[in-house]
Amino acid sequence: MNLFLKSTLALLFFTLNLGLSAQADADRLLGVWEPSNGKARVKIEKIGPKYYGKIVWLREPLDPKSQQPKTDKNNPDEALRSVPLKGYRLLKDFTYSGNNAWAEGSIYDPENGSTYSCTITMKDPNTLDIRGYIGISTFGRTDVWKRLQIPAK
Amino acid sequence: MKQLALFLSAALFLTMGCNTSSKTSSYTLSDVVFESAGPYFEGANTFTLSHTIDPSLLADSAGFSKERIASVRLRSAVISPAPGQSLDLFRSFSLALMGNASESLTAAVLNPLPANTGQAKLGVSAESDLKAFFSEGTFYLVLDADLKADHEETLTLLGNLVFEITY
Numbered sequence: 001m002n003l004f005l006k007s008t009l010a011l012l013f014f015t016l017n018l019g020l021s022a023q024a025d026a027d028r029l030l031g032v033w034e035p036s037n038g039k040a041r042v043k044i045e046k047i048g049p050k051y052y053g054k055i056v057w058l059r060e061p062l063d064p065k066s067q068q069p070k071t072d073k074n075n076p077d078e079a080l081r082s083v084p085l086k087g088y089r090l091l092k093d094f095t096y097s098g099n100n101a102w103a104e105g106s107i108y109d110p111e112n113g114s115t116y117s118c119t120i121t122m123k124d125p126n127t128l129d130i131r132g133y134i135g136i137s138t139f140g141r142t143d144v145w146k147r148l149q150i151p152a153k
Numbered sequence: 154m155k156q157l158a159l160f161l162s163a164a165l166f167l168t169m170g171c172n173t174s175s176k177t178s179s180y181t182l183s184d185v186v187f188e189s190a191g192p193y194f195e196g197a198n199t200f201t202l203s204h205t206i207d208p209s210l211l212a213d214s215a216g217f218s219k220e221r222i223a224s225v226r227l228r229s230a231v232i233s234p235a236p237g238q239s240l241d242l243f244r245s246f247s248l249a250l251m252g253n254a255s256e257s258l259t260a261a262v263l264n265p266l267p268a269n270t271g272q273a274k275l276g277v278s279a280e281s282d283l284k285a286f287f288s289e290g291t292f293y294l295v296l297d298a299d300l301k302a303d304h305e306e307t308l309t310l311l312g313n314l315v316f317e318i319t320y
Contacts, residue, residue: 045199047199047201047251047293047295048203048251048252048253048293049253050251050253052251052257054197054199054297056196056197071264077259077278077280077281079262079276079277079278079279079280080247080259080262080278082262082263082264082276083247083259083262083264084197084244084245084247084264084299086196086197086299087196087197087245087247087297087299089249089257089259089297092256092257093251093256093257106256
């Protein structure tokens with residue numbers, strides 16, 4: 001094998017490895033996570049190139065008044081108020097920006113029907129800082145989410 | 154009186170000026186397959202479908218350029234089971250669109266699903282403008298199907314979707 005061919009193959013292998021490594025790095029976000037208030041559990045999954053988080057468990061799944069499963073009753077769009085909260089995708093459109101951070105996404109608060117810009121930072125493999133904000137991230141609130149060591153659902 | 158006549162003329166002129174003619178066309182997806190792989194768990198399971206359109210071709214067929222697409226709305230969404238399967242396994246459906254560059258939007262929902270139904274006709278959002286997905290060309294249709302119980306075998310759902318495009 002001549003030197004040129006060897007160099008090309010080595011470069012190809014390196015590039016491929018780098019891509020796979022970046023992918024694996026980004027996919028560390030996948031799994032089931034619990035916000036600090038313990039009211040819900042959120043499964044983060046990947047659809048296309050982006051990451052989304054949907055509610056898979058609620059501590060109080062029933063509406064106290066109707067005793068029916070909770071729905072997105074505060075959605076500004078009246079037609080969507082019957083969307084079940086269990087299964088609701090409240091983290092949307094995150095892309096990996098490197099350095100343990102996922103950005104350009106949003107988080108929805110079903111308790112008031114508001115959507116906030118959001119960034120996710122992985123502090124360690126089992127801890128996320130979820131920062132919701134309006135406008136610039138300086139003015140926002142950070143919640144700490146913990147990874148659940150249960151089978152992904 | 155002269156001032157009133159002037160005001161009315163100006164109002165009429167502005168109204169006519171703003172009243173540019175618009176046209177609508179429809180875009181239909183028939184029996185498209187929402188894919189997923191079992192086993193499934195009780196609760197919301199994700200069924201996805203990637204779809205590609207050529208917005209230029211679409212607009213051209215209606216006699217416009219793609220820049221003239223003003224809005225795209227989902228007009229109807231009907232989900233059916235694959236032959237030999239049943240919708241009785243499900244509690245509800247909600248349908249969202251996702252794109253590589255566009256923010257995801259929920260476009261339709263049916264909750265609860267009526268018992269013993271062969272088709273699920275979802276209620277569509279009149280507010281969700283899906284133009285960004287059509288402009289992008291390739292987008293994902295994501296169906297969240299809420300299962301009543303765990304299920305082992307692979308399930309297939311078919312979608313009949315009608316979009317209304319306004320120029």
